[in-house]
Amino acid sequence: MEIFLDCLPCVLRQVLEASRMATDSQNIQEKIMEESIEILRDYKYYKNSPEMVKNMHQVVKNLTDLSDPYKKIKKRDIKFAKKIEPFLEHYLELKQNELYYALKISATGNIIDSAIYSNINSKKDIETEVGKDFSICDINVFQEKLKTAKNILILGDNAGETVFDRVLIKHLSVYEITYAVRNEPIINDATLEDAIESGLDKYATIISSGCGAPGVVLNQCNEEFLSIFNNADIVISKGQGNFEGLSDCQRPIFFLLKAKCNMIARKLNVTLNDYVFKYQRLELK
Amino acid sequence: MEIFLDCLPCVLRQVLEASRMATDSQNIQEKIMEESIEILRDYKYYKNSPEMVKNMHQVVKNLTDLSDPYKKIKKRDIKFAKKIEPFLEHYLELKQNELYYALKISATGNIIDSAIYSNINSKKDIETEVGKDFSICDINVFQEKLKTAKNILILGDNAGETVFDRVLIKHLSVYEITYAVRNEPIINDATLEDAIESGLDKYATIISSGCGAPGVVLNQCNEEFLSIFNNADIVISKGQGNFEGLSDCQRPIFFLLKAKCNMIARKLNVTLNDYVFKYQRLELK
Numbered sequence: 001m002e003i004f005l006d007c008l009p010c011v012l013r014q015v016l017e018a019s020r021m022a023t024d025s026q027n028i029q030e031k032i033m034e035e036s037i038e039i040l041r042d043y044k045y046y047k048n049s050p051e052m053v054k055n056m057h058q059v060v061k062n063l064t065d066l067s068d069p070y071k072k073i074k075k076r077d078i079k080f081a082k083k084i085e086p087f088l089e090h091y092l093e094l095k096q097n098e099l100y101y102a103l104k105i106s107a108t109g110n111i112i113d114s115a116i117y118s119n120i121n122s123k124k125d126i127e128t129e130v131g132k133d134f135s136i137c138d139i140n141v142f143q144e145k146l147k148t149a150k151n152i153l154i155l156g157d158n159a160g161e162t163v164f165d166r167v168l169i170k171h172l173s174v175y176e177i178t179y180a181v182r183n184e185p186i187i188n189d190a191t192l193e194d195a196i197e198s199g200l201d202k203y204a205t206i207i208s209s210g211c212g213a214p215g216v217v218l219n220q221c222n223e224e225f226l227s228i229f230n231n232a233d234i235v236i237s238k239g240q241g242n243f244e245g246l247s248d249c250q251r252p253i254f255f256l257l258k259a260k261c262n263m264i265a266r267k268l269n270v271t272l273n274d275y276v277f278k279y280q281r282l283e284l285k
Numbered sequence: 286m287e288i289f290l291d292c293l294p295c296v297l298r299q300v301l302e303a304s305r306m307a308t309d310s311q312n313i314q315e316k317i318m319e320e321s322i323e324i325l326r327d328y329k330y331y332k333n334s335p336e337m338v339k340n341m342h343q344v345v346k347n348l349t350d351l352s353d354p355y356k357k358i359k360k361r362d363i364k365f366a367k368k369i370e371p372f373l374e375h376y377l378e379l380k381q382n383e384l385y386y387a388l389k390i391s392a393t394g395n396i397i398d399s400a401i402y403s404n405i406n407s408k409k410d411i412e413t414e415v416g417k418d419f420s421i422c423d424i425n426v427f428q429e430k431l432k433t434a435k436n437i438l439i440l441g442d443n444a445g446e447t448v449f450d451r452v453l454i455k456h457l458s459v460y461e462i463t464y465a466v467r468n469e470p471i472i473n474d475a476t477l478e479d480a481i482e483s484g485l486d487k488y489a490t491i492i493s494s495g496c497g498a499p500g501v502v503l504n505q506c507n508e509e510f511l512s513i514f515n516n517a518d519i520v521i522s523k524g525q526g527n528f529e530g531l532s533d534c535q536r537p538i539f540f541l542l543k544a545k546c547n548m549i550a551r552k553l554n555v556t557l558n559d560y561v562f563k564y565q566r567l568e569l570k
Contacts, residue, residue: 005301005318013294033290034326041322 001247004263007049008040015056018187022060022069035059048244050215057186057214068185070159077112077160077188078197084126088167091130100139102171103256105130107275109164110157110239110258113188135270138279142234142254149233151176154204155216155246157239157257159190162198165238169203177204178228184212189241215241218249240264252281286532288334289548293325296334300341303472307345307354320344333529335500342471342499353470355444362397362445362473363482369411373452376415385424387456388541390415392560394449395442395524395543398473420555423564427519427539434518436461439489440501440531442524442542444475447483450523454488462489463513469497474526500526503534525549537566 012033019032036056046052060069068074088105095101108130152175156162169177179200182189190198195206210222216237218226229235229251236254237246243255243264255278259265265272297318304317321341331337345354353359373390380386393415437460441447454462464485467474475483480491495507501522503511514520514536521539522531528540528549540563544550550557 005314006298008318008322009294009298009301012297013291016290016294019290029290033293037293037322037326041319041326 001048001244001264001267003043003046003049003052006261006263008043010261011049011053011056012036012040014053014187015060018057018060018069019064021073022064022066028063032059032063035063048215048217050213050241050245051217051220053241054186054213054217061185068191070185070188074159074188074190074194075197077158078163078194081109081112081160081163081198084123085163085167087123087126088130088164092167092171098171099143100134100137101130102168103137103139103142103277104134104275106161106165106168106238107134107256107258107277109161110256110260112160112164113158113239113260132275134277135274136268136276136278138254138277141279142277145234146175149175151178151232152234152236153178153180153228153232155209155235155237155242156181156190156195157242158188159194159198160188161238162190162195162200166198166200166203169200173203178232179204179206180209180216180225180228181206182212182214183208183210183222186212186214189214213241213245215239215243215245217245243267247280248282249280250282252279254279286333286529286549286552288328288331288337291546291548292334293328295546296338296341297321297325299338299472300345303342303345303354304349306358307349307351313348317344317348320348333500333502335498335526335530336502336505338526339471339498339502346470353476355470355473359444359473359475359479360482362443363448363479366394366397366445366448366483369408370448370452372408372411373415373449377452377456383456384428385419385422386415387453388422388424388427388562389419389560391446391450391453391523392419392541392543392562394446395541395545397445397449398443398524398545417560419562420559421553421561421563423539423562426564427562430519431460434460436463436517437519437521438463438465438513438517440494440520440522440527441466441475441480442527443473444479444483445473446523447475447480447485451483451485451488454485458488463517464489464491465494465501465510465513466491467497467499468493468495468507471497471499474499498526498530500524500528500530502530528552532565533567534565535567537564539564 015036019029039055092101111129156179181191181195185191200206209216209225211217211220236256239257257276259268259270259274262272268276300321304314321344324340377386396414441464466476466480470476485491494501494510496502496505521541524542542561544553544555544559547557553561
């Protein structure tokens with residue numbers, strides 16, 4: 001997805017938040033903002049927002065000497081999600097259309113995003129969100145694909161959301177599941193360590209995409225990932241960052257996310273905060 | 286007031302909104318954003334936000350060839366405020382402490398700000414807001430000053446808000462009132478034309494400050510204004526922009542505003558969205 005003009009102030013706001021997460025030094029925060037503005041000047045050279053955002057957050061890491069500024073936040077979010085997990089499991093058991101709700105639980109996990117929602121922190125919030133229906137739901141196509149599929153690749157998003165994904169993966173455990181995470185810490189996105197801490201290794205093979213952007217950018221991914229990505233029977237892409245990186249991709253993908261910003265909502269032709277499970281199959285140009 | 290790091294993404298967001306108000310051309314909007322980012326790079330050279338914001342909105346004017354991109358918005362807001370005016374007058378009549386509520390009505394006018402609140406558009410919103418008390422209210426100092434004062438200078442802020450100021454000025458009509466507006470159109474701030482359209486000329490002498498920034502920046506003001514400013518018995522400064530320009534000023538000022546952003550709220554030691562009528566008398570350094 002192209003970078004919209006609206007993304008420019010938004011990414012700058014996010015990097016300021018990250019700088020404060022990483023350091024108390026006003027001086028370093030200023031330097032981070034100044035270097036981020038330099039990156040912003042070149043926004044047209046980036047194909048999508050995750051590419052640009054990666055470079056901004058690299059500035060945070062470089063200037064603070066912290067490899068993982070969101071480490072505490074991620075641990076907190078995983079802990080919170082684990083506490084919610086029994087409720088989610090129970091919620092799913094009570095439903096007739098289990099697949100729909102397993103997908104919906106995974107999509108709901110997308111609200112565990114400190115970069116956007118800082119006030120989602122109670123079981124009640126989750127209950128409310130999980131009860132909201134998808135506004136786009138290509139579950140019929142998905143069920144059709146499942147009939148012949150053997151393996152599924154899931155592209156992970158935020159730490160904490162990983163635990164919600166575990167509920168979906170458990171439900172799909174008759175398939176061979178691969179779960180791809182970021183190659184290195186970036187904002188609050190899940191890394192290998194976060195995925196293991198979320199207990200995903202019990203039901204899936206966890207791999208790194210090779211890419212350290214907050215969204216899969218294919219030309220930054222490693223060969224192992226690309227081979228799995230290109231050959232997977234089904235690919236489920238979680239969250240906005242992966243959508244931004246892959247919305248122009250020509251392999252068929254199911255995007256599973258909450259539209260948390262107006263630009264993504266517009267691109268998907270839904271309303272802000274809608275939940276989406278959308279099958280994308282672009283025509284070869 | 287110094288420019289906070291939080292102001293950087295915020296002013297960039299505002300200039301994008303202004304660019305869309307001024308033109309439908311995506312190409313020109315992009316150029317406006319690019320030139321604004323260039324201005325943002327130099328944020329440290331500006332003493333306060335209004336100085337920087339003025340230059341950004343000058344870009345909007347230059348690249349769109351529009352001298353007053355918010356003209357329609359301002360006309361709409363003045364029209365809306367005029368429709369509310371009889372309610373405000375009646376509201377005031379019912380009150381015992383008329384001076385307090387005249388000030389409160391003027392402060393409430395500060396929510397007529399398309400740059401920040403796009404959804405304040407009903408009499409009901411105004412009723413709710415006007416009923417909220419000041420969190421800081423130096424009305425005692427003000428009453429004391431009024432005892433010996435002959436003239437009052439009011440520094441205007443947004444178009445529409447001007448009509449609310451008219452209610453206050455009418456109440457203070459035993460004094461000689463001067464109402465200062467921006468020298469040229471900037472965002473939705475009131476100009477001479479807007480002040481006259483709001484009917485302020487009936488109760489006050491309207492002058493230009495000589496400054497075209499969205500907040501009084503003294504070294505950009507003309508001599509006539511500076512003379513009145515320095516010699517006025519009482520100065521009432523409306524809104525955030527004027528506060529940002531004058532918070533370090535050494536002449537005594539009453540700041541009358543709603544704290545519409547976290548930075549201003551922090552600076553005034555109040556909560557976001559609080560109403561403030563604060564007397565400032567800085568010690569000479």
